[in-house]
Amino acid sequence: xxxxxxxxxxxxxxxxxxxxxxxxxxxxxxxxxxxxxxxxxxxxxxxxxxxxxxxxxxxxxxxxxxxxxxxxxxxxxxxxxxxxxxxxxxxxxxxxxxxxxxxxxxxxxxxxxxxxxxxxxxxxxxxxxxxxxxxxxxxxxxxxxxxxxxxxxxxxxxxxxxxxxxxxxxxxxxxxxxxxxxxxxx
Amino acid sequence: xxxxxxxxxxxxxxxxxxxxxxxxxxxxxxxxxxxxxxxxxxxxxxxxxxxxxxxxxxxxxxxxxxxxxxxxxxxxxxxxxxxxxxxxxxxxxxxxxxxxxxxxxxxxxxxxxxxxxxxxxxxxxxxxxxxxxxxxxxxxxxxxxxxxxxxxxxxxxxxxxxxxxxxxxxxxxxxxxxxxxxxxxxxxxxxxxxxxxxxxxxxxxxxxxxxxxxxxxxxxxxxxxxxxxxxxxxxxxxxxxxxxxxxxxxxxxxxxxxxxxxxxxxxxxxxxxxxxxxxxxxxxxxxxxxxxxxxxxxxxxxxxxxxxxxxxxxxxxxxxxxxxxxxxxxxxxxxxxxxxxxxxxxxxxxxxxxxxxxxxxxxxxxxxxxxxxxxxxxxxxxxxxxxxxxxxxxxxxxxxxxxxxxxxxxxxxxxxxxxxxxxxxxxxxxxxxxxxxxxxxxxxxxxxxxxxxxxxxxxxxxxxxxxxxxxxxxxxxxxxxxxxxxxxxxxxxxxxxxxxxxxxxxxxxxxxxxxxxxxxxxxxxxxxxxxxxxxxxxxxxxxxxxxxxxxxxxxxxxxxxxxxxxxxxxxxxxxxxxxxxxxxxxxxxxxxxxxxxxxxxxxxxxxxxxxxxxxxxxxxxxxxxxxxxxxxxxxxxxxxxxxxxxxxxxxxxxxxxxxxxxxxxxxxxxxxxxxxxxxxxxxxxxx
Numbered sequence: 001x002x003x004x005x006x007x008x009x010x011x012x013x014x015x016x017x018x019x020x021x022x023x024x025x026x027x028x029x030x031x032x033x034x035x036x037x038x039x040x041x042x043x044x045x046x047x048x049x050x051x052x053x054x055x056x057x058x059x060x061x062x063x064x065x066x067x068x069x070x071x072x073x074x075x076x077x078x079x080x081x082x083x084x085x086x087x088x089x090x091x092x093x094x095x096x097x098x099x100x101x102x103x104x105x106x107x108x109x110x111x112x113x114x115x116x117x118x119x120x121x122x123x124x125x126x127x128x129x130x131x132x133x134x135x136x137x138x139x140x141x142x143x144x145x146x147x148x149x150x151x152x153x154x155x156x157x158x159x160x161x162x163x164x165x166x167x168x169x170x171x172x173x174x175x176x177x178x179x180x181x182x183x184x185x186x
Numbered sequence: 187x188x189x190x191x192x193x194x195x196x197x198x199x200x201x202x203x204x205x206x207x208x209x210x211x212x213x214x215x216x217x218x219x220x221x222x223x224x225x226x227x228x229x230x231x232x233x234x235x236x237x238x239x240x241x242x243x244x245x246x247x248x249x250x251x252x253x254x255x256x257x258x259x260x261x262x263x264x265x266x267x268x269x270x271x272x273x274x275x276x277x278x279x280x281x282x283x284x285x286x287x288x289x290x291x292x293x294x295x296x297x298x299x300x301x302x303x304x305x306x307x308x309x310x311x312x313x314x315x316x317x318x319x320x321x322x323x324x325x326x327x328x329x330x331x332x333x334x335x336x337x338x339x340x341x342x343x344x345x346x347x348x349x350x351x352x353x354x355x356x357x358x359x360x361x362x363x364x365x366x367x368x369x370x371x372x373x374x375x376x377x378x379x380x381x382x383x384x385x386x387x388x389x390x391x392x393x394x395x396x397x398x399x400x401x402x403x404x405x406x407x408x409x410x411x412x413x414x415x416x417x418x419x420x421x422x423x424x425x426x427x428x429x430x431x432x433x434x435x436x437x438x439x440x441x442x443x444x445x446x447x448x449x450x451x452x453x454x455x456x457x458x459x460x461x462x463x464x465x466x467x468x469x470x471x472x473x474x475x476x477x478x479x480x481x482x483x484x485x486x487x488x489x490x491x492x493x494x495x496x497x498x499x500x501x502x503x504x505x506x507x508x509x510x511x512x513x514x515x516x517x518x519x520x521x522x523x524x525x526x527x528x529x530x531x532x533x534x535x536x537x538x539x540x541x542x543x544x545x546x547x548x549x550x551x552x553x554x555x556x557x558x559x560x561x562x563x564x565x566x567x568x569x570x571x572x573x574x575x576x577x578x579x580x581x582x583x584x585x586x587x588x589x590x591x592x593x594x595x596x597x598x599x600x601x602x603x604x605x606x607x608x609x610x611x612x613x614x615x616x617x618x619x620x621x622x623x624x625x626x627x628x629x630x631x632x633x634x635x636x637x638x639x640x641x642x643x644x645x646x647x648x649x650x651x652x653x654x655x656x657x658x659x660x661x662x663x664x665x666x667x668x669x670x671x672x673x674x675x676x677x678x679x680x681x682x683x684x685x686x687x688x689x690x691x692x693x694x695x696x697x698x699x700x701x702x703x704x705x706x707x708x709x710x711x712x713x714x715x716x717x718x719x720x721x722x723x724x725x726x727x728x729x730x731x732x733x734x735x736x737x738x739x740x741x742x743x744x745x746x747x748x749x750x751x752x753x754x755x756x757x758x759x760x761x762x763x764x765x766x767x768x769x770x771x772x773x774x775x776x777x778x779x780x781x782x783x784x785x786x787x788x789x790x791x792x793x794x795x796x797x798x799x800x801x802x803x804x805x806x807x808x809x810x811x812x813x814x815x816x817x818x819x820x821x822x823x824x825x826x827x828x829x830x831x832x833x834x835x836x837x838x839x840x841x842x843x844x845x846x847x848x849x850x851x852x853x854x855x856x857x858x859x860x861x862x863x864x865x866x867x868x869x870x871x872x873x
Contacts, residue, residue, distance in 0.1 A: 035231065035234060036234065036242060036245055038231075039231065039234040039235055039237075039242060040239070040242050040243075042235065043235075043239055043242065044239065047239075075231070078231060079231055079235065136373055136375045136376060137375065137405075137444050137450075140404065140405055140444050141444065141447060142447070148375070148376070149376065150376050150377075150378065153243060153244065153245070154242075154243055155243070155378075156243065173239075174239065177239055177240055177243060181404050
């Protein structure tokens with residue numbers, strides 16, 4: 001009995017020592033993957049220019065669709081609430097399928113094999129939406145921007161040729177921090 | 187002596203409370219963890235929104251939720267150890283990392299030998315577990331068990347270890363009786379850049395490794411690695427060196443790429459050379475009736491694997507895999523080499539809206555070559571064995587997002603026991619997003635190993651208490667049948683909150699035709715000096731039943747604190763004509779508490795408390811019984827990242843005791859070591 005109490009005591013003592021020692025002095029340095037991705041998607045919209053024709057007017061919203069990751073969609077809704085990008089409000093919907101793609105400006109597709117296979121179908125659509133995904137080869141398989149988990153961090157890959165084809169302009173600031181896919185060697 | 191002045195009293199029931207009390211006390215300190223904020227801390231998001239894109243990409247991520255989502259779907263007792271879990275546990279080998287899994291019995295016999303099993307029946311030669319590394323089966327065909335010291339990889343390249351407790355035979359096949367351990371390394375697309383790790387310590391004398399990965403072109407990535415480790419010996423119960431040092435050098439590569447839009451190719455290979463010290467004490471007829479052999483056991487392995495996946499359409503994909511695996515093992519008692527060639531095909535497709543079908547074919551050729559010594563003979567000494575299999579499984583969606591029924595079977599053919607059928611039926615009920623109930627009934631078999639079929643040996647003498655000296659011999663049983671299991675499982679997963687989850691599994695296993703030793707004949711040989719000759723063989727003469735509970739809780743009371751208590755209860759009864767096996771040779775209670783803290787200034791601190799109940803070790807030839815006491819210990823790890831690319835860490839292992847023992851070998855007299863307290867420091871630099 002004494003033996004167990006002492007172990008518990010020692011364990012908790014060390015635990016509590018470190019807990020009190022650390023409480024809220026600075027931000028946690030390890031964050032949920034979906035949080036980062038959601039905030040990144042919000043931030044990257046600042047560096048994207050969609051063709052005017054994709055909006056019905058100056059006050060039209062930027063429509064974002066999230067497919068295959070309900071949690072990320074819910075976080076993104078929180079992130080973009082009351083925010084403006086290029087003077088426009090952002091409307092996020094969380095979907096299970098790929099209906100009415102042309103209604104969106106940005107579609108996030110989580111690593112769902114079925115969805116990835118639909119990328120071919122997506123590419124053939126003649127409208128200007130940006131596809132963002134977290135499947136490792138997303139930008140190789142027909143997506144425009146990949147948010148790839150590389151060990152413990154997120155890495156960005158951009159398929160610039162496809163972005164151009166879709167009529168979407170990506171700022172050089174975003175291009176600088178990304179790996180560019182499909183760029184022809186000089 | 188221990189630096190904590192306690193007496194090693196063993197009261198197994200108290201272990202249940204260690205976790206609970208610690209858990210409850212901690213909850214007093216952090217009552218806010220589960221309150222209102224139901225999806226994410228608003229402050230976190232506000233903080234993240236202020237960061238630039240560059241800074242956002244520098245943040246380390248955890249993905250507890252992702253793991254949970256995958257696990258929610260599974261109609262089996264599955265537990266996933268992630269790359270981050272391995273790193274934070276301080277484990278330096280795959281075997282040690284498996285201690286994180288509830289329901290597994292992991293015991294270290296000495297510095298380089300482990301006994302690992304799921305749901306009991308553990309031994310150095312535990313043979314009811316299927317272990318795969320990136321789809322390559324790594325158990326040794328000689329005894330259907332795993333040489334854990336030869337199963338290694340660059341630890342930072344492990345993406346996750348999926349452990350399925352209970353039968354997985356329908357999909358995985360023979361040997362997946364008590365469980366499947368699937369070690370999965372990261373795709374080469376995820377390991378770009380360089381990584382150097384090095385460190386030293388009291389038991390980990392020196393270890394180091396280097397990995398480099400990059401892109402060959404837009405579609406294809408590669409990585410290469412090399413690692414070395416040198417572990418010093420432990421001590422025996424008298425405090426003398428146990429001569430169980432362990433040196434290992436290993437290199438390997440992996441290439442992953444997309445060939446066109448619909449094909450994914452993986453090529454990977456490894457080469458490993460291991461030198462393991464061993465002190466064995468075979469019996470003799472002179473007092474003290476045993477003698478000591480100190481030797482270096484040399485093992486070599488190389489493997490090469492190709493995997494191609496083709497997507498026909500949205501609902502149909504085909505995967506082809508081929509690998510070869512060559513292993514050599516040399517010790518004084520046995521020298522053997524076996525080459526394994528394995529081909530498999532899997533086809534997934536959707537049939538109508540409600541049926542997700544998967545079927546496959548497999549062929550496996552094992553060519554072995556044993557060098558017969560004076561005491562040990564294999565008859566024949568070289569053999570080719572072919573194994574063919576096919577399986578089909580239908581995942582039927584009875585009610586969308588609510589009720590699924592999975593039914594399937596595997597049919598295998600092997601030379602010694604003919605056709606084996608291993609069906610299973612599983613039901614998953616998700617009445618609510620946060621609750622999943624599942625149940626399963628499955629049959630699994632373990633085919634006789636090469637050793638049981640063809641292995642013969644003579645040992646000089648033991649049993650000094652008998653009137654006459656005794657010569658023991660073991661004769662193979664070529665007509666041995668497969669061992670059979672009928673397993674009933676029930677599970678419940680509960681996710682009341684993104685930061686809290688409970689995973690509970692209950693099982694009842696019925697084993698038949700278990701292989702245990704049977705004395706076959708005893709004769710008094712009168713001339714020149716009279717002695718008693720006893721021959722033993724292996725027979726399917728034991729039935730057993732076991733039942734147990736496995737519980738895993740995952741709780742993030744604060745953004746920087748994660749607590750993971752686990753508890754395992756196991757009970758087993760066996761009935762046998764002659765054999766005393768499977769009685770008390772397992773810990774009835776096991777529990778652990780892992781606490782992971784992300785501290786300010788890039789510090790991380792982890793504590794890992796473990797309790798393992800007492801068990802009894804039994805030498806199956808001499809029936810000598812050795813008691814192994816229960817033990818409680820904890821590991822601690824402190825790491826600091828002065829820059830995003832550099833990590834310094836210090837790890838203390840088995841800190842509560844100067845040393846403790848964990849297991850006794852039941853077969854051949856490999857000396858038992860005391861597992862000592864140890865400390866090591868590590869530097870990791872990525873570039």
